[in-house]
Amino acid sequence: MNRLIQRGRQGGAALQSLVDGLAEELGRSVVLDDPLVRMICTSRHFGDEDRVRVRTLLQGIADDETIRYVLSQGVARWTRPGYLGGRDDLGLQPRYCVPIRERGHMLGILIIVAAEETLTAADTDAVDRTARAVAAEMYAERLASDAAEERTRDLVHLLVGPDSAQRCVARRQLLDDGLLPAGPHVVATAVAVSGPHGPSGQVEVALRGALEPFRQTRAARGLFAIDQDRAVLVQVFEREPAEDELELQSRGIVRSLETYLDEGSTAVVGVGGRREELDEAWISHDQARVAVRAARRLPRLDGIGDWERLGEYAVLLQLPDSALNASLVPKPLRRLLDGGGHARLEETLRVFLENAGSVPRTAEALAVHRTSLYYRLRQIQEITGLDLDDGAHRLVLHTGLRLWDLVRAPAGRPT
Known part of the structure; x- marks a missing residue:
């Protein structure tokens, strides 16, 4: 591991030297970015800096709108150098961009500020x-990094996998190598991407970029494993993480993926339950996968599911996808849902059940007179044939509504 760190430091110095040398030869500002348009190293200014360059140097990374613009121009797909048009509204002057590729791998982008798009032949040769x-x-x-990353990925997969013996081996190796502590608060987060994936490897690169900030935070240490269009992040927190803390983290992951991926791609995040030991990370991971399914099927979650907030959905989502279809919805409820013009009655039933059958609270929540509410409830009973004063009948309807929420999910999100 130390040899890999030393190699990384030497490589960084070599890249900086190459960028500085080119900038001096051209008399222009030069930057080397990774495939996600994040700065690796940069030269000094040559009086050609624009607002984007200044902001990037101050922040250490380009803002999301600039990254989206550059990636939307397909620079990561280019197979030969070309000019990237400027954007006055962003404060971006034109750039001459060279995709850095080797043996099929997109490694980065060499970018030269070229305000008038007039590099000479000698310049382009340099x-x-x-x-x-x-x-x-x-x-x-990349070769050195890939070897270390592959080993880490394998250990994380084993840690959250189904084989208890392999989980023990992975846990011991992670602890011995100092990659993760044993506890006291362990959380697994699952991420899945669907939609147009763009160039080969783009989703993997985007997932890596979105998850890298969570290897080390003020409160936690983490490791992640990426498998094509999905990933798992295992974190060990020094203190129990608050619900809003994990939600903000998940929002950040989704926002990063929306920046890095092609328009039309969709990312969902599932957060598992909080466990106390690293050897229980697999339980949190299984729960995170259920939370991902919830994020896919429940639009109101806005792409982020948390096991500890799912309630009864956590139980219903134990059913396989093949079983989650409209046939599970009880027939009495389907008569109400399938009938035209019954949206108001469906809302009334939902609010009534959410308020434990309390007429006063339901009337207040719906802002209707009790007489009107009683009339609607009688209509619901007539259509469904069920008695709303019967606890078992109310359970049938409540469970049926939850199943209906799950089976009418939009298509196309990953499980």
Whole structure:
């Protein structure tokens, strides 16, 4: 591991030297970004800096709108150099962009500020020479990084996998290597992406970019494993994380993926239950996968499910996808749901059941007179054939509504 760290430091110095040398030769500002348009290293200014460059240097990363613009122009897909048009509203001057590729891998983007888009042939020759040297250096770093990342990925997969013996081995290895502590608060988060994936490997790169900030935070240490269009993040917190803390983290992951991925791609996040020991990370992971299914099927969750907030949905979502269909909805309720013009009655039934059958609270929540509420309840009983004063009948209707919420989910989100 120390050799990999030393190699990374040496590689960073070599890349900085290449970028500085090219900038001095051209007399222009030069930056090397990763495939997600995040700065790796940059040269000094040459009087050609614009608002985007200044903001990026101050913040350490370009703002989301700039990243979205650059990626929307397909720069990560380019196979040859070209000019990226400027955007006055962003404060972005034109750039000459060179995709850094080696053996099929997209490694980064070499970017030269070119306000008038007038690089000479000698300039582009110098850029090409530097790009080749940068590609060789970055590919060597990639090989070293891939070896370490593959081992970590395998350990995380084993830690949350179904085999108890392998979970024990993975836990011991993670502890011995100092990659994760044993506790006291363990949470697994699952992430899944669906929709147009763009170039090969783009989703994996985007997932890595979205999850990297959570390897180390003020409150937790984490490791993640990516498998094509989904990932799992295991974190060990020093203190019990608050619900809003994990929600904010999940929102940040979704926001990053929306920035990095093509328009039309959809990301959902599921947060597992809070456990006390690393050897229970697999339980939290299983729960996180259920929470992902909830995020996919319940639009009101806005793409983020939390096991500890799912309530009865956590039980219903134990059913396989093949079983979650309209046939599960009780026939009496389906008569109400299928009938035209019954949306008001469905809302009334939901509020009535959520308020434990209390007429005063239901009338207040719906802002209707009790006489009107009684009339609606009688209509519901006539249509369904069920007695709302009967606890078992109310349970049938309440469970049926929950199932209806799940089976009418929009298609296309990953499980």
